[in-house]
Amino acid sequence: MKKTCWFLLLVIGLSLISACAPPAATGPSGTEITDQLGRITFVSPNPQRIISLAPANTEILFALGLGERVVAVTDYCDYPPEAEGKESIGGYSTPDIEKIIALTPDLILADSIHEKRVIPQLEDKGLPVVALDPRDLNEVMDAIRLVGKIAGVEAAASRLTGDMQQRISTVTALTGPLTPEQRPKVFYAIWHNPLMTAGAGTLHDELISKAGGISIAEGLAGYVEISLEVVVAADPAVMITGAGHGDDAEQTLRFLKTEPRLVKTAAGRNNRVYAIDANIISRPGPRLADALEELARLIHPELFTKL
Amino acid sequence: MTVLNKPPRGSQYGSGIPPWLWKRSHFFSVFGLCGVLVLVSLMATTVGSIHVPFLTTIGIILDRLSPAPDRGWPSFLATIVIDIRLPRIIMAGLAGAALATAGATYQGLFRNPLADPYLIGVAQGASLGAVIGFLLPGDWLGLGNSLIPVLAFSGAVGGATVVYLLARVGKTVPVTTLILAGVAVGALLSSLVSYLVIRSTSEVHGIMFWLMGSFSLSKWADVGAALPYITAGIIIILLYARTLNVMQLDEEQSAQLGVNVERLKLVLLTAATLITAASVSFAGTIGFVGIIIPHAVRLIWGADYRFLLPLSVLTGAIFLILADVAARAALAPMEIPIGVITALCGAPFFLYLLRRRKRQIF
Numbered sequence: 095m096k097k098t099c100w101f102l103l104l105v106i107g108l109s110l111i112s113a114c115a116p117p118a119a120t121g122p123s124g125t126e127i128t129d130q131l132g133r134i135t136f137v138s139p140n141p142q143r144i145i146s147l148a149p150a151n152t153e154i155l156f157a158l159g160l161g162e163r164v165v166a167v168t169d170y171c172d173y174p175p176e177a178e179g180k181e182s183i184g185g186y187s188t189p190d191i192e193k194i195i196a197l198t199p200d201l202i203l204a205d206s207i208h209e210k211r212v213i214p215q216l217e218d219k220g221l222p223v224v225a226l227d228p229r230d231l232n233e234v235m236d237a238i239r240l241v242g243k244i245a246g247v248e249a250a251a252s253r254l255t256g257d258m259q260q261r262i263s264t265v266t267a268l269t270g271p272l273t274p275e276q277r278p279k280v281f282y283a284i285w286h287n288p289l290m291t292a293g294a295g296t297l298h299d300e301l302i303s304k305a306g307g308i309s310i311a312e313g314l315a316g317y318v319e320i321s322l323e324v325v326v327a328a329d330p331a332v333m334i335t336g337a338g339h340g341d342d343a344e345q346t347l348r349f350l351k352t353e354p355r356l357v358k359t360a361a362g363r364n365n366r367v368y369a370i371d372a373n374i375i376s377r378p379g380p381r382l383a384d385a386l387e388e389l390a391r392l393i394h395p396e397l398f399t400k401l
Numbered sequence: 402m403t404v405l406n407k408p409p410r411g412s413q414y415g416s417g418i419p420p421w422l423w424k425r426s427h428f429f430s431v432f433g434l435c436g437v438l439v440l441v442s443l444m445a446t447t448v449g450s451i452h453v454p455f456l457t458t459i460g461i462i463l464d465r466l467s468p469a470p471d472r473g474w475p476s477f478l479a480t481i482v483i484d485i486r487l488p489r490i491i492m493a494g495l496a497g498a499a500l501a502t503a504g505a506t507y508q509g510l511f512r513n514p515l516a517d518p519y520l521i522g523v524a525q526g527a528s529l530g531a532v533i534g535f536l537l538p539g540d541w542l543g544l545g546n547s548l549i550p551v552l553a554f555s556g557a558v559g560g561a562t563v564v565y566l567l568a569r570v571g572k573t574v575p576v577t578t579l580i581l582a583g584v585a586v587g588a589l590l591s592s593l594v595s596y597l598v599i600r601s602t603s604e605v606h607g608i609m610f611w612l613m614g615s616f617s618l619s620k621w622a623d624v625g626a627a628l629p630y631i632t633a634g635i636i637i638i639l640l641y642a643r644t645l646n647v648m649q650l651d652e653e654q655s656a657q658l659g660v661n662v663e664r665l666k667l668v669l670l671t672a673a674t675l676i677t678a679a680s681v682s683f684a685g686t687i688g689f690v691g692i693i694i695p696h697a698v699r700l701i702w703g704a705d706y707r708f709l710l711p712l713s714v715l716t717g718a719i720f721l722i723l724a725d726v727a728a729r730a731a732l733a734p735m736e737i738p739i740g741v742i743t744a745l746c747g748a749p750f751f752l753y754l755l756r757r758r759k760r761q762i763f
Contacts, residue, residue, distance in 0.1 A: 288618075289618070318735055321450050321729055324733075326477050327451040355484050
């Protein structure tokens with residue numbers, strides 16, 4: 095009998111606690127936007143307190159001249175340098191939800207990495223979230239136009255995308271006519287342990303092919319592991335990796351240059367092992383044009399001496 | 402030493418086979434498995450993401466022994482067979498032999514069927530060392546990419562040493578204390594590893610891959626570094642096979658029969674730790690081999706350590722070479738961490754053996 099009483103008290107107490115929970119947020123008002131994850135959201139017409147949850151988003155915002163309106167970015171947002179002076183909301187994949195709420199943003203620019211965990215939490219709190227998920231150069235320019243439209247800076251967006259498009263075309267005008275024989279086989283190493291590469295459908299693959307190379311991982315999809323013997327058998331003429339990223343900037347480059355089996359490939363023998371700034375090539379932002387030019391110079395030095 | 406004249410434990414369940422024949426068949430098993438090991442190794446050199454015909458493979462290997470001027474294959478095939486596949490096969494064989502032997506040794510020494518090579522903090526110590534290696538700035542002390550195995554080895558030996566010292570009670574090291582200290586220190590080290598993994602961002606994938614074990618980047622230098630430790634350790638353990646048989650009674654009786662139990666523990670723990678550490682440093686923490694192989698051998702051939710140990714060496718090597726073949730061939734050109742394969746094949750096979758021979762195995 096006594097136990098039953100305690101149990102009833104517990105149930106009543108718990109129901110009181112749940113009664114304290116705030117009522118579900120009513121649907122936000124504003125302009126209807128379909129973001130790059132296909133979500134439909136409403137954002138206020140002229141957002142003034144923007145939070146970026148991804149380094150690429152931060153780069154897009156600043157390139158569009160919206161730096162003043164950005165209130166917070168992630169710990170990894172290091173470009174442009176002004177971004178580092180902004181408030182931090184924590185890591186890229188693990189943003190601090192409480193801090194985001196406390197900053198009362200009127201626009202949050204998320205990324206596909208946040209789709210499962212972070213975006214639902216933020217939406218629960220009635221916060222306006224737009225996700226960018228560009229998978230190739232065209233979608234990067236779409237993302238820039240989308241941000242331009244939301245923030246009311248369409249003119250800046252079309253200038254920025256026009257400039258990118260022109261720089262891309264300058265490169266592809268020279269590499270487009272190359273025959274398959276004139277295109278060197280390129281091995282792009284994402285990571286060395288395990289050995290990982292960028293297959294079809296990745297930005298790296300698109301940039302390598304636009305820069306006049308043939309990726310040896312064309313037959314693979316996405317960012318995948320590749321076995322050493324496949325690389326050795328493909329005998330790449332050029333090996334490239336990203337550097338200046340994470341805890342050790344040049345680990346993978348050093349691996350490519352010293353691994354006894356890779357040293358024997360054409361790239362190793364002819365000393366054509368290069369590093370490219372990992373941030374410009376892996377962030378789907380405006381600096382992809384820089385990455386393309388840099389790759390073109392590395393793969394076809396004879397065509398792009400003056401670029 | 403009358404006890405040694407007793408038939409070994411496995412034979413008392415034998416189906417009426419006279420002891421002399423029983424023993425002779427064990428010798429045949431050892432030689433037979435040697436042959437299987439060579440065959441499996443040769444077969445393994447032909448399997449991979451790149452197709453190399455069997456005869457070409459043999460040709461490439463023979464050519465390395467006595468080089469001929471005109472070769473009928475492109476030079477990258479020689480690189481693949483000699484510089485990529487052979488070292489990883491040998492490394493897998495060494496690691497398999499080491500883990501199986503260490504597992505059998507721990508099980509015999511602790512008289513505990515659940516003992517495995519990672520019981521006394523070796524794996525957790527190695528993991529901590531390796532993770533620190535992943536996180537340290539690249540060319541620390543100029544060690545470059547060999548930093549990780551060096552730190553993993555130190556971590557493994559360090560972990561086991563700490564456990565051994567903590568477990569000391571006066572002049573003895575009771576088995577129960579050793580196991581408990583191993584569990585506690587292991588948990589502590591694991592939590593440090595988890596913390597460091599969470600803290601690092603760019604290295605998470607590499608660390609996880611290392612922890613699951615892989616031979617994908619094994620090279621001759623690794624074989625050269627691991628071979629002395631593993632061979633020496635295994636030989637030392639094999640020399641103590643008879644003593645391990647005596648130890649199956651219990652420590653007090655073994656001591657009465659003239660076994661210096663504490664010295665035996667120190668020697669065998671050191672040898673087993675060294676071979677496990679050498680394997681873990683270059684192959685990562687591969688699970689299941691150390692526990693499944695000795696039990697499988699025990700189920701098939703019985704529990705006489707004079708045969709159990711060499712048969713475990715061979716079976717462990719064969720098993721891990723085959724597991725590595727599966728790791729690189731199943732989803733080629735992708736590689737699967739070998740720990741996934743050993744668990745996937747090992748656990749059901751073990752259960753099958755357990756059900757087929759419904760008798761006490763330990």
